[in-house]
Amino acid sequence: MTLRRIRLVLWTLVAFALVGVLALQWAGRRPEPPQPPFRPDFALQDEAGRTYGMEDFRGSFALVFFGFTNCPDVCPTTMSEVAQVMDDLGPEADKVRPLFISIDPERDRRQGLAGYLAAFHPAILGLAGDGAATQAATESFKVHFGREEDPAAPDGYSMSHSPGLFLVGPDGEWLRQFPYETPAAEILADIQERI
Known part of the structure; x- marks a missing residue:
């Protein structure tokens, strides 16, 4: 050869x-099977006792935040950003519903969740449930929270929690998470692109 x-x-x-x-x-x-849409949900009450779920906000974008009224920094900072977004949306603000979900419902109800949120913006709706409903809501949004003993905090404890702000679309589908300290202008630009 x-x-x-x-x-x-x-x-x-x-x-x-x-x-x-x-x-x-x-x-x-x-081929990977298509992933089902991520549609977080909850069943929580406002201060008047009316129960809400994500289906009540269909047709609008929802800005959802989990926090507590005694939060020293993350919650007030985020609510201030949300208030700025709502103001800057102008006539389009009626297309967005900001929601604050309490991770410390018993104390937040006692201290006045609606009054706390009204100090930031009148459009922010405060929602709270019992322990099981709160747990179900955080699990649905994949949010971590927990009680931490702290003698210097009101009532001797504070709450740790995931600090993200969630954007849910008009169809109830999760769109994105804004990390803590995302500027209001960036949140606004993202929402305006989608409206």
């Missing part, structure tokens, strides 16, 4: 091996 013929046989074997490897890889790939 000549050197030329040996090279031809070797290159042919390499080509067959490469085709075989590619065929095995292609056969092993299966």
Whole structure:
């Protein structure tokens, strides 16, 4: 066998091996099933006792935040950003519903959740439930929260929680999370693009 013929046989074997490897890889790939839309939900009450769920806000964008009224920094900062967004939306503000969901419902109700939120913006709706409803809401939004003993805090405890602000679309589908300290202008621009 000549050197030329040996090279031809070797290159042919390499080509067959490469085709075989590619065929095995292609056969092993299966298309991923489409992911169902992420539609968080809850069943929580306002201060007047009316129960709300995400279906009550269909047709509007919802800005959802989980927090508590004794929060020293994250909650008031975020509510200030939300208030700025609502003011800057002008006539389009009626297309967005800001929601504050209490992770400390018993104390927040006692201290006046509606009054706390009105100090930021009249459009912010405060919602709270019992322990089970609060747990279900946080699980639906994939939010962490927990009680932390703190002798220096009111009532001797504080709450840790995920600080994100969530945007839910008019169809109830989760659109995105704005990290803590996202400027109001950035939140506003994102919402205006979607309206």
